[in-house]
Amino acid sequence: MTQQFETVIGLEVHLQLSTKAKIFCGCANVFGSPPNTNVCPVCLGLPGTLPVLNNQALLYAIKVGLALNAEINPFIKFDRKNYYYPDLPKGYQISQYDLPVAKDGFVMIKNEQGPKRVGIKRAHLEEDAGKLMHDNTGNCSLVDYNRTGTPLIEIVTEPDLRSPQEAYDYLNILKLILQYLEVSDCDMEKGSLRCDANVSIRPVGQKEFGTKTELKNMNSFRSVKSALEYEVGRHQQVILSGGKIMQETLLWDDEKGVTAGMRSKEQAHDYRYFPDPDLVPFTIDDKIIDQVRAELPELPQAKLERLIKQYDLSEYDAGVLIMDKAVAYFFEQCCEKYHQPKKIANWLNGAVLKEMNERKTSLGNLKLTPAHLIELIQAVEDGVVSNLAGKEVLTDMLDSGYSAGTIVSQKGLAQVSDDSSLMAIVEEIIHQNPTVVEQIKQGKPSATGFLVGQAMKKSGGKANPKKLNELITRRISNA
Amino acid sequence: MKLHSLTAHQIIDLYREKKTSPQEVFKDVLSRINALDSRVHAYARLYRDAPTSCCHKTAVGVVSTQGNYPIPIAIKDNMCTQGEEITCSSRILKGFYSPYDAHVVKKIKQSGGMILGFANMDEFAFGSSTENSCYGPTYNPWDLSRVPGGSSGGSAASVAADEAIWALGSDTGGSIRQPACFCGIVGLKPTYGRVSRYGLVAFASSLDQIGPLTKDVTDSALLMNIIAGYDERDSTSVNEPVPDYTKALVNDIHGIKVGVPQEAFGQGLDPQVRKAIEATMNQLKKLGANVKKISLPHTPYAVAAYYIVATAEASSNLARFDGVRYGWRQSPTDVRKNALIDMYEETRAKGFGDEAKRRIMLGTYVLSSGYYDAYYLRGQKVRTLIKQDLDNAFKDYDVILTPTAPTTAFKIGEKTFDPLSMYLSDIYTIPANLAGIPAISIPCGFSAQGMPIGMQLMAKAFDEEMLLRVAFTYEQNTEWHTKKPNL
Numbered sequence: 001m002t003q004q005f006e007t008v009i010g011l012e013v014h015l016q017l018s019t020k021a022k023i024f025c026g027c028a029n030v031f032g033s034p035p036n037t038n039v040c041p042v043c044l045g046l047p048g049t050l051p052v053l054n055n056q057a058l059l060y061a062i063k064v065g066l067a068l069n070a071e072i073n074p075f076i077k078f079d080r081k082n083y084y085y086p087d088l089p090k091g092y093q094i095s096q097y098d099l100p101v102a103k104d105g106f107v108m109i110k111n112e113q114g115p116k117r118v119g120i121k122r123a124h125l126e127e128d129a130g131k132l133m134h135d136n137t138g139n140c141s142l143v144d145y146n147r148t149g150t151p152l153i154e155i156v157t158e159p160d161l162r163s164p165q166e167a168y169d170y171l172n173i174l175k176l177i178l179q180y181l182e183v184s185d186c187d188m189e190k191g192s193l194r195c196d197a198n199v200s201i202r203p204v205g206q207k208e209f210g211t212k213t214e215l216k217n218m219n220s221f222r223s224v225k226s227a228l229e230y231e232v233g234r235h236q237q238v239i240l241s242g243g244k245i246m247q248e249t250l251l252w253d254d255e256k257g258v259t260a261g262m263r264s265k266e267q268a269h270d271y272r273y274f275p276d277p278d279l280v281p282f283t284i285d286d287k288i289i290d291q292v293r294a295e296l297p298e299l300p301q302a303k304l305e306r307l308i309k310q311y312d313l314s315e316y317d318a319g320v321l322i323m324d325k326a327v328a329y330f331f332e333q334c335c336e337k338y339h340q341p342k343k344i345a346n347w348l349n350g351a352v353l354k355e356m357n358e359r360k361t362s363l364g365n366l367k368l369t370p371a372h373l374i375e376l377i378q379a380v381e382d383g384v385v386s387n388l389a390g391k392e393v394l395t396d397m398l399d400s401g402y403s404a405g406t407i408v409s410q411k412g413l414a415q416v417s418d419d420s421s422l423m424a425i426v427e428e429i430i431h432q433n434p435t436v437v438e439q440i441k442q443g444k445p446s447a448t449g450f451l452v453g454q455a456m457k458k459s460g461g462k463a464n465p466k467k468l469n470e471l472i473t474r475r476i477s478n479a
Numbered sequence: 480m481k482l483h484s485l486t487a488h489q490i491i492d493l494y495r496e497k498k499t500s501p502q503e504v505f506k507d508v509l510s511r512i513n514a515l516d517s518r519v520h521a522y523a524r525l526y527r528d529a530p531t532s533c534c535h536k537t538a539v540g541v542v543s544t545q546g547n548y549p550i551p552i553a554i555k556d557n558m559c560t561q562g563e564e565i566t567c568s569s570r571i572l573k574g575f576y577s578p579y580d581a582h583v584v585k586k587i588k589q590s591g592g593m594i595l596g597f598a599n600m601d602e603f604a605f606g607s608s609t610e611n612s613c614y615g616p617t618y619n620p621w622d623l624s625r626v627p628g629g630s631s632g633g634s635a636a637s638v639a640a641d642e643a644i645w646a647l648g649s650d651t652g653g654s655i656r657q658p659a660c661f662c663g664i665v666g667l668k669p670t671y672g673r674v675s676r677y678g679l680v681a682f683a684s685s686l687d688q689i690g691p692l693t694k695d696v697t698d699s700a701l702l703m704n705i706i707a708g709y710d711e712r713d714s715t716s717v718n719e720p721v722p723d724y725t726k727a728l729v730n731d732i733h734g735i736k737v738g739v740p741q742e743a744f745g746q747g748l749d750p751q752v753r754k755a756i757e758a759t760m761n762q763l764k765k766l767g768a769n770v771k772k773i774s775l776p777h778t779p780y781a782v783a784a785y786y787i788v789a790t791a792e793a794s795s796n797l798a799r800f801d802g803v804r805y806g807w808r809q810s811p812t813d814v815r816k817n818a819l820i821d822m823y824e825e826t827r828a829k830g831f832g833d834e835a836k837r838r839i840m841l842g843t844y845v846l847s848s849g850y851y852d853a854y855y856l857r858g859q860k861v862r863t864l865i866k867q868d869l870d871n872a873f874k875d876y877d878v879i880l881t882p883t884a885p886t887t888a889f890k891i892g893e894k895t896f897d898p899l900s901m902y903l904s905d906i907y908t909i910p911a912n913l914a915g916i917p918a919i920s921i922p923c924g925f926s927a928q929g930m931p932i933g934m935q936l937m938a939k940a941f942d943e944e945m946l947l948r949v950a951f952t953y954e955q956n957t958e959w960h961t962k963k964p965n966l
Contacts, residue, residue: 041579045804047559047680047799048557048559048681050713052711052713082794082846084798084801084823086801086803090798091795091798091799091801270848272795272846272847274791274795277683278684278714278715280715
């Protein structure tokens with residue numbers, strides 16, 4: 001029997017907001033401090049303390065909501081989610097239940113059929129919990145409450161995703177949008193971005209959803225995809241062998257590549273949500289929403305379309321540029337002074353990106369200015385340095401911050417173009433490669449490239465390759 | 480001169496006349512505590528450095544300065560005070576030393592107040608008799624075989640027994656007014672949001688309010704001047720200008736409209752209390768007020784709604800007492816489930832008293848999925864209706880008069896095994912908490928057994944001045960507040 005199944009996925013992304021202070025107290029919101037140093041009576045939940053909402057967290061949440069094309073609730077409130085765990089000092093988490101900051105938005109992704117709209121059900125504010133640290137000896141567990149009260153926004157999709165690949169694509173696009181907003185460092189390794197997934201399958205054509213399982217503990221977008229792929233396979237297997245999927249929460253084991261159940265006792269939660277009486281419900285003024293909207297940066301999709309149109313770039317070039325807001329900005333700065341967008345894009349997407357990846361750093365950490373890059377590109381274009389030497393100049397420039405001219409003269413990288421200097425090298429190369437010369441003579445001019453390459457090497461990258469080609473061709477045909 | 484028997488405003492007059500000093504007053508009250516408290520048991524604990532606290536710089540300053548009130552005060556055992564053990568009279572908080580001052584405690588210290596100690600209370604303010612305390616009960620200074628009321632029973636008894644000049648209490652459903660009534664003193668529950676709750680260990684956050692327990696109405700106004708005001712650390716605190724409450728102390732109620740709800744005269748009202756209230760109505764008329772019977776049709780549902788809303792909030796507020804971070808921890812004797820859950824269960828089973836457990840269970844139940852709409856949501860709707868009743872009444876009336884409690888102080892142990900009848904002690908006081916409006920209890924008579932009877936006045940939100948004016952006028956024209964228990 002062959003049965004076709006459709007996969008249904010919904011994702012919940014928790015994003016730590018990089019506000020200066022925590023969400024309900026004045027403690028610094030920073031990562032990596034010694035345990036229990038960024039704490040106060042309020043975030044420790046000491047008796048008698050009360051929460052006060054950090055306005056910056058609210059503004060960030062509105063910003064996220066607007067960027068996800070969502071409606072900002074004019075009236076919001078906070079609710080308590082009650083459960084016991086040592087990392088939760090009040091015995092409840094302050095969250096939002098039925099009146100989240102934002103609702104009914106969407107994110108556009110692409111699949112084989114073209115653009116696809118992924119519904120955003122809601123985005124709400126809540127506080128993060130602390131962190132349990134287990135002692136090596138196994139005798140005790142310790143709690144670090146530094147993270148307690150870090151503002152989180154939880155972004156919940158509609159069950160609109162139809163494959164692990166779509167889920168993966170959605171996450172990447174979402175992350176890019178969030179990075180553009182500069183409301184979080186979006187670093188999954190630090191836990192500032194976390195993702196849980198809900199997945200079910202149903203026979204193609206069936207309207208009702210199948211029983212879903214919830215997947216947790218994925219620490220990269222790749223592992224979200226892998227966990228979903230594994231789980232979809234498991235669902236199919238269970239159903240095809242006549243079994244039933246149990247609604248439960250499963251933990252992804254990245255090393256073993258499998259999901260495993262938690263003990264059912266631990267998930268039999270009734271959170272007893274109710275409005276937090278310590279935080280009065282309030283209305284969000286339209287003026288505030290308009291102000292946040294006015295301050296929204298250009299988002300990735302809009303930037304992509306504009307770059308293509310304004311600079312006549314290919315979709316590929318523009319697509320690479322917008323993957324990093326800083327790079328895209330740098331690109332446009334260069335374009336203001338040097339009207340060769342394609343060449344600038346090539347340098348940024350090629351050599352510069354390669355250097356960034358090798359150094360695992362961002363553009364902001366490199367000593368590159370638009371003026372210096374333009375100067376370098378121009379030097380290459382004008383034949384002052386060769387393309388190869390140009391890359392060496394770039395490498396130096398990123399560390400030293402010197403201009404291209406300075407580096408070229410310091411390193412003696414200026415391109416040699418005069419016939420007399422080059423002719424000696426040409427003679428030598430021709431002498432050393434008689435078989436290649438023979439091939440060229442017999443009508444295989446493409447072999448010339450090999451000789452040019454050899455000559456370039458000999459010159460230490462300084463020779464002008466065009467000139468070399470010219471000289472070699474002339475020399476062989478004259479012979 | 481018995482300094483301890485004076486009111487705060489009398490003592491301040493003496494300071495101004497240089498007839499006594501804060502040190503002298505403090506010593507006198509402390510010796511009164513030493514002499515009496517083994518019988519009254521108003522205090523859970525004394526301030527750790529009480530003998531020297533009167534020498535705080537703030538206390539010895541120029542006492543005639545505006546806003547400086549070096550008056551010995553009792554603080555209810557649920558207001559955080561830096562460096563002090565604060566337990567809410569519960570075993571589960573034993574060993575918790577607060578690293579910070581509650582807003583009101585800070586205000587008291589800034590005004591030169593001399594903290595005597597922490598007054599006994601029903602555990603976490605759960606009760607109307609101060610019998611539910613891990614320290615044992617407080618006794619009513621008027622009859623030591625009777626309860627002082629609750630939950631601020633220690634605060635009320637300390638003032639009535641002259642073991643404090645004045646005291647702070649907290650009121651969630653009557654916890655200031657009912658013990659003030661039972662002990663023959665003045666108790667004011669301010670408008671919700673008038674006094675910051677920051678540092679008050681929460682019972683029911685949407686109902687709790689801190690207020691004064693004093694020997695007369697003037698002191699009530701003075702203490703309000705110290706504690707009232709906006710606090711940015713409490714999101715429910717209201718940024719309304721604070722008047723000088725002593726300006727409201729005017730001996731004149733001509734033309735003031737007093738509504739008396741007929742619902743207050745139903746079943747369960749002690750005939751002696753009824754008589755005293757009827758006499759009060761006549762007295763107010765004689766003083767020029769217009770006294771009329773009114774109806775507050777939804778108030779009979781107040782107690783039921785209250786015990787849903789209050790316990791729901793309490794069940795969540797008390798979740799933090801889990802033995803993990805502070806206070807008392809019971810290490811499990813044997814592992815049954817897992818070390819963590821066993822520790823939670825044993826700590827909470829042994830740390831909380833019966834009434835606390837009863838309310839946590841009730842509150843957990845009414846918030847549970849499937850019951851939320853039927854209980855919590857409905858409770859909140861009833862609350863809105865009661866508020867509307869009162870809002871409507873205040874369109875036509877300046878104050879509403881009721882008994883503070885249906886009976887005078889009952890015997891220790893009398894209602895221990897009948898929680899429902901205990902809950903009905905607060906039948907008249909609960910509506911003000913549900914509606915968030917201010918209410919005051921002042922003495923208005925004595926029973927044949929010599930126990931104090933109190934009347935309650937309610938006013939619209941932020942109109943404490945109206946309460947003080949009517950209460951002051953009544954007090955100026957009666958003698959009840961001058962009577963002292965024989966101790």
